Amino acid sequence: MSSKENILNRIRNASTEKFEKAEISIDAITYPDPVTQFINACKTVSGAEVSFDTPPSDDIRGESSTVRGAFGVAENGCIWIPQTEADRSYLFASEHLDIIVAKTDILNNMHEAYERIAASEEYFKEYKFGTFISGPSKTADIEGALVYGAQAARSVTVYLT
Amino acid sequence: MSTSHSKKAQLYQTAPEIVTRHDLTFWNVRAKRDAMAQNLPEWEELRDAADRIKRHTETHLDEYLIQFEQNAIRNGVKVHWAEDAREYNQIVYDILSSHQVKKVVKSKSMLTEECHLNEHLQEKGIEVVGTDLGERILQLMKMAPSHIVMPALHVHRESIRDCFESTIPEYEEFKREYFRRNPQLSPDSTDCADPTMLTFIARLHLRNQFMTADAGMTGANFGIAASGDVVVCTNEGNADMSTAIPPLHIVSMGIEKLIPDYKAMAVFQRLLARCGTGQPTTVYTSHFRGSKPGGEMHIVLVDNGRSSILTNSEHWQTLKCMRCGACMNTCPVYRRSAGYSYSYFIPGPIGINLGMLKDPKDHSGNVSACSLCMSCDNVCPVKVDLSSQIYRWRQQLNEIGLANPMKKCMSDAMSFVFNRPKVYTSALKAARLVNVLPDFMVYSGINAWGYGHKMMVFPKESFHSLWKKGIENVK
């Protein structure tokens, strides 16, 4: 028998009580003004700058790169970025990242965010990768001291349009 | 009376200031977690949901594994199954060698630690570079992780500076670059152990590694059965750097990492970082559903004892664990004894349990490392009954012949006395003898209580004897 069959058989033979699938409905946090909360989260949680200026063109690639996010999440400053071109390395390797997101695309929380993703296979259609980004890369691996710019982008500006 | 943990923990106490620093570092993480928990109204609801999702998924793992595999294959991913560490290491080596890989960059994965993959690949001539900053520090220092989320938090900045200086050939060059970019800083008055500077040096060092690697490896925080996504959460972006540049991506995933769908994913995404590091999210929550154009993605599903845990009615719930590390951060014993006092590579409450499930003979020495304070039960996002499980292991040690003989002897004596009310009553009188023993006898080391306590003063009469005499008259 293959390893796969051996593993599956051991699982099937386990006499542990089986638990039924539970309906998950969380009474999750919402905000009177999700955009304001999103801006706060970007600044305080993520450590991103927030700008209301006209954003740079979204095809800039280099030391500083620009990308368009699909939507933002007010509770934690995350922005969903589905991969839309063959090479995604600029998202992480650039020193600075500008992310453009529309004010009308700010959701309250991650439940709404994943509902939106589940409803749109488009996000993964071609490139099979998507990521939530919340601010610049950071680490606290040395004695717990927070440092921005670990391996990926050292700074992030969120352009709200 | 000593267990392996107690001996190592006692040695650790010989430098009390290091204990203080370690305790405070991890207490601060717990305090940040508490702030997250207390500021989210639906916190307990989320824990409850996570518990129910995991109970269901782990007890239907066969169905979810098949669904996950089918979706991954449909997405163009190659899926492999490994029964144990040996098979896993072989599969990974075979993939790498068939692509003539000389260097692998990898993000942190406790599974590769569990299976000793790095050592295996390095013996076969493949260079493995850990890209999580903490993991890289440990690799350069040739040390093992002391924590599963913040593996090098116990290492002091001065040691890291010394290590970088001696192991990174471009150290001086990177340092000059740091001062070139920060002209406001003077090289003469800057502390070279400054975390910002050390992180910058590591950044440049690791950039070179990403650019020259032939393959990237990641672990998996979650596998989503309904879509075949592998989800990896990091703050540094190292999993993304490891996979965005080299063409080959290998995911190592324990079979227990599955969750059903995106609805479940939302619950876990909200809990993981809040519990693990006290942040509302990690910086990156990346969904890998297939390879880059022109590349290849492989997923290795690893059992290595997990399916057997499922058959253990008292301990199967350890499979719900998502390795957030919250139980370690809150554990008063972990904070004061640190990772190396435990014999298993995962320390703290979850590690005590997983170690026993791996091999009771090797890891029964950790079972003493718990005061049964139950704080871990209350922080666990998936409600693993950690302290009850440790209590149950203690009951089983005697059956499997691993109980501490001294402790057994004490329990036998207690049992003898407590089962005989008359003997108990006269023992109460005898106990007063302790009061008149000279201190040196009590503190001589025979008596563990004397290690840090002054012996208690027994009163002239017990409650029992006062009751008999007529308690109403006692002042």
Next chain:
Amino acid sequence: MRIGLFIPCYVDALYPKVGIAAYKLLKSLGLDVDYPEKQTCCGQPMGNAGFQDKALPLAVKFDELFSGYDYVVAPGASCAAYVRYFHPEIMKESKCTAAEKTTDIVEFLHDILKVKSLPAIFPHKVSVHNSCHGVRELGLSSPSERNVPQFNKIIDLLRLVKGIEIVEPERKDECCGFGGMFAIEEPAVSVRMGQDKLRRHIQTGAEYVTGPDSSCLMHLEGIAKKSGEHIKFIHVVQILAAGL
């Protein structure tokens, strides 16, 4: 209401005054209090050490002695919790009736009797020791790990005492490191935990440390005396019964 007074073994041997205070306080509240003389120990020391089987005869005996009372009340949160939550499991073969009626004196006064006034006067500053099993098994206070409404039944009762000043240490419900056999098996970590806890109690500026578990207090007192600290220790029931 007939009360069976359960005096845990170490309270019996070391802190008879705690037992006396409990008895007098319950009597002063008009209750019929009895002390079954053949009681010894609830079995927790053996259970926590890994010899729960040895706790079985003690649990059976306990049930036999206490099943006839309306409530079993103990000045000892950890022991009360062991009886309530572990005896039914230990005695699964036979009927266990006393366990569900067993309470710690703090919860008994707070939840069952709902005491709203006491004559006690205690003009001192006390630091409250929220012991683990009191917090996380009996729910005497809200655990700091959880997102639940904040409450503390010990403090609620102490507020009925005249002249008292009540404080809590930093890390208000972190373990003091006693843990029964844990203190014997892991003395180094146990003592370090105790030293840390003691320091935080002392930092409040309190004259007394008070709590519902004499075992934790015994541990802290042993450490305090060895290091020459002068802070005093008193069971919460002794404060509530002050002047009786």
